[in-house]
Amino acid sequence: xxxxGILLVDKPxxxxxxxxxxxxxLAFGTRKVGHAGTLDPMATGLLVIGIEGATRLLTYIVGADxxxxxxxxxxxxxxxxxxxxETTARxxxxxxxxxxSAQLAEGVTALTGDISQVPSSVSAIKVDGRRAYDRVRAGxxxxxxxxxxxxxxxxxxxxRREQGLIDLDVVVDCSxxxxxxxxxxxxxxxxxxxxxxxxLRRTKVGPFDVADAxxxxxxxxxxxxxxxDAASKVLQRLDVxxxxxxxxxxxxxxxxxxxxxxxxxxxxxxxxxxLVGIIEKRGRDLKSAMNMPEESx
Numbered sequence: 001x002x003x004x005g006i007l008l009v010d011k012p013x014x015x016x017x018x019x020x021x022x023x024x025x026l027a028f029g030t031r032k033v034g035h036a037g038t039l040d041p042m043a044t045g046l047l048v049i050g051i052e053g054a055t056r057l058l059t060y061i062v063g064a065d066x067x068x069x070x071x072x073x074x075x076x077x078x079x080x081x082x083x084x085x086e087t088t089a090r091x092x093x094x095x096x097x098x099x100x101s102a103q104l105a106e107g108v109t110a111l112t113g114d115i116s117q118v119p120s121s122v123s124a125i126k127v128d129g130r131r132a133y134d135r136v137r138a139g140x141x142x143x144x145x146x147x148x149x150x151x152x153x154x155x156x157x158x159x160r161r162e163q164g165l166i167d168l169d170v171v172v173d174c175s176x177x178x179x180x181x182x183x184x185x186x187x188x189x190x191x192x193x194x195x196x197x198x199x200l201r202r203t204k205v206g207p208f209d210v211a212d213a214x215x216x217x218x219x220x221x222x223x224x225x226x227x228x229d230a231a232s233k234v235l236q237r238l239d240v241x242x243x244x245x246x247x248x249x250x251x252x253x254x255x256x257x258x259x260x261x262x263x264x265x266x267x268x269x270x271x272x273x274x275l276v277g278i279i280e281k282r283g284r285d286l287k288s289a290m291n292m293p294e295e296s297x
Contacts, residue, residue: 004292008209017047024049024051039202053292054224066205076194113151115151117178118144256285274294276288278290
């Protein structure tokens with residue numbers, strides 16, 4: 001029987017997130033595999049994969065903040081806001097060369113903090129039940145609504161100028177749902193020269209780091225985090241007694257224990273270090289919001 005767990009994979013370029021899920025299914029011999037947050041085929045980096053019962057934890061991971069390293073090219077706009085699309089406009093070299101480092105810094109600052117962002121039209125967002133990118137590829141015109149996102153860090157770590165183009169290497173910390181391609185597009189538009197993304201690598205998802213991930217060719221026998229260990233990284237950990245663990249698994253409330261939680265939910269961990277489930281406040285009590293099958297360590 002396949003043990004439930006969370007697997008960290010360093011996705012290479014050229015593969016879809018679904019490709020990684022398919023390979024994980026083969027490596028672990030189970031169909032019950034999912035991931036927390038899609039990466040485009042062009043992108044590389046961290047995919048958080050859930051296996052067996054640990055797929056239930058993905059709901060609590062997918063909304064975590066993310067960190068990316070990326071390269072933004074200023075001077076060209078594309079249909080997809082990244083290098084995989086067709087060039088739609090190229091600014092005159094003199095116009096690009098006239099952009100100062102101070103103007104770059106001003107444009108980046110304007111896209112930092114709580115901002116309103118229109119996702120790329122070729123995103124995975126569903127419009128009337130179909131992915132936006134499928135509608136675009138079918139020739140439809142798509143206008144997505146702006147959404148509130150938070151960019152807590154947008155640092156330019158390198159600036160290169162050549163042949164009427166500016167390449168910026170950047171590091172971005174952001175809330176879930178932020179599109180780095182849209183940041184590249186919007187920065188280019190604000191400077192009047194156009195922009196798109198030429199490279200993207202996700203390095204962190206919440207507490208999980210790509211430095212701890214395995215490569216796509218090392219999935220067989222790859223180590224995983226137990227549901228208990230993974231949940232304790234994402235949520236407040238609440239250690240429970242054997243009696244409390246039994247009651248939670250049977251759907252009973254923990255009476256007058258709500259004050260033990262700092263927030264609204266926590267990971268209940270039994271005396272063996274196994275995840276009992278995710279618990280939430282109900283008045284003064286605690287109740288299971290999601291129960292896990294009993295795991296062995």
